[in-house]
Amino acid sequence: MVREEASGEPRSDLPPATAQVSRQTLVDRQTESGTLGYGTATTVPGRLSGTLTWLPATGATVKRGQPLYHVDNEPVLLLYGSLPAYRTLSPGAEGADVEQFERNLRALGYNGFTVDGAYSSSTASAVREWQEDLGLPETGTVELGRVVYAAGQVRVDSHQATVGDPLQPGADVLGYTGTARLVTVELDPSDQRLVKKGGAVTVTLPDGKAVAGKIVSSQTVVSPGEGMNPDETKLEVTITLPASSAASLDEATLDVAFTASQRENVLTVPVAALLALAEGGYGVQVVEGGGTRIVAVETGLFANGQVEVTGTGLTEGMTVGMPS
Numbered sequence: 001m002v003r004e005e006a007s008g009e010p011r012s013d014l015p016p017a018t019a020q021v022s023r024q025t026l027v028d029r030q031t032e033s034g035t036l037g038y039g040t041a042t043t044v045p046g047r048l049s050g051t052l053t054w055l056p057a058t059g060a061t062v063k064r065g066q067p068l069y070h071v072d073n074e075p076v077l078l079l080y081g082s083l084p085a086y087r088t089l090s091p092g093a094e095g096a097d098v099e100q101f102e103r104n105l106r107a108l109g110y111n112g113f114t115v116d117g118a119y120s121s122s123t124a125s126a127v128r129e130w131q132e133d134l135g136l137p138e139t140g141t142v143e144l145g146r147v148v149y150a151a152g153q154v155r156v157d158s159h160q161a162t163v164g165d166p167l168q169p170g171a172d173v174l175g176y177t178g179t180a181r182l183v184t185v186e187l188d189p190s191d192q193r194l195v196k197k198g199g200a201v202t203v204t205l206p207d208g209k210a211v212a213g214k215i216v217s218s219q220t221v222v223s224p225g226e227g228m229n230p231d232e233t234k235l236e237v238t239i240t241l242p243a244s245s246a247a248s249l250d251e252a253t254l255d256v257a258f259t260a261s262q263r264e265n266v267l268t269v270p271v272a273a274l275l276a277l278a279e280g281g282y283g284v285q286v287v288e289g290g291g292t293r294i295v296a297v298e299t300g301l302f303a304n305g306q307v308e309v310t311g312t313g314l315t316e317g318m319t320v321g322m323p324s
Contacts, residue, residue, distance in 0.1 A: 015321030018287055019270050021309075023316045026268055028260040028303040030194055034185040034203070036252045038177035039238055041157040044068065046167045047085075047145025048076065055163055056156050061179055063153045065108045069173055074136055079104040081149040089142040093119040100149070101142065105130060145169070155179045181246040183213060183239040185256050189220070194258035195237055203241060204255040213239040213256070261301060268306040273320045274299070284309065285321035292321060 046052075046069075054070035062068055067075035081100040087093075089101055099117035106115055110130055113122035124140035131138045136146075160172035167173070183203060187194065195218045203213040216238050223232045239256065274282045275294065283296045300308030 014287065014290070014292060015285055015323060017322040018319045019273055019322055021284075021314060021316055021318040021320060022268055023265060024268055024306075025262065025264045026266055026301050026303050026306060026308055027262045028193075028301055029257055030191065030260070031255050031257045032185050032187060034183040034239065034254045034256040036181060036183055036246060036249055036254055038155055038157065038179070039182040039184065040236075041175040041177050042150070043160060043172050043175045044148055045169075046071065046076075046161075046171050046173045047169050048072075048143075049168055050166075052161050052163055052165045052167050052173065055159055055161075055174060058156050058158060060156045061153055062156065062176070064104065068148055068154075068176075071167060075134060076145065077134070077147050078154065079147045079149050080107075080152055082151065084149055085144060085147050088144045089119055091119055091121055091124050091140070098123075101147070104147075150176065151178070153179055180243070181241055181249070182216075183241060183254055183256060185237045185239065186221075187235040187237060189233055189235050191258075192235060193260045195235065200259070201239055202257040202259075203239065204257075205245065206249070206252050206254070209245075211242060211245040213241050216240050263301045263308055266300065266308045267310065267314060267316060269309055269320050270322065271302060271305055271307045273322055274307065275323065284311070284314070285323075286314075287319040287321055 048071045050072035052069060052071060053073045054067070056062060056068070062078050064078060064080050066078055068078050069076050079101070081104065083097050083100050086097065089098060094117055096117065098119045099115060102113065102115040102117070102123060105123075105126055108130065110126040113120060113126050127142060128138040128140045154176040155178065156174060157177045158175040160174055161167065195215060197215055197217065199215045201213045201215060202210050204210050218235055218237045221234050221236045223234070225231045269284055273284050275285060277283050277294070277296060281296060282299055283294045285292050286295050295311045295314055297309040297311035297314065300310070
């Protein structure tokens, strides 16, 4: 940018090109490619020893109370909750994990106990009934590894083991995702300004239709570099879509438009019209008749080659110079 002295006196050195001061809505928008799928998969490690005797097909949906897989021909069940199973549950046990299990048992239709976080004899009786219905030994105790918790129903994404494999605690069995269609976008960390949880985005589907999406989460992902290449850091953003908009689509690449900020009804000039002033800050060269004068301005939002400006006497429709 050319350095100029701020002055209100007209000058005769007309610029080679000009532009108009306009009033408009300025939007800082950036479009990136996203992948339609089901989000990042979670791997399920086994907690029981034995032989893997059954797995659901990839793509299958598993709901509360249904088996995720079988060990020695006995089911490992999916239940809903945020706290992972970490111990055997039996009479006398108390805690948030007990209450979480009791809520699931009640949701599956079993009664006769209180959902209160205390594993009572009544809870054990309901568990024996549940075990009988599943064809499990009726012990009244929930062994560690018999249930797996997830936030809701899941979609089987991959098999990490094969039917017939011997299992030991800690061995990966399968991977799952949620059942909702999601869009995943990888951004450079410098684009953090685009990401606001709950923020709206516009997603363009393969048929050209634009639908509204919502940012639900973001996380920093570091991919190890190969050989002499450094590690690569990305910001992984997850976006939800209206349920009906992507129901018929398989995995696809979509355009996602992020809006970082928006300023309505502001004065703008082309960024190229800004002059760096010798005393600091910026100004614009206002063209009036056969002369020019420099007006100091405060800048706001930059977007799409335009910049928001405010300055004494600056009004819509004024002509400003475009330095060569």
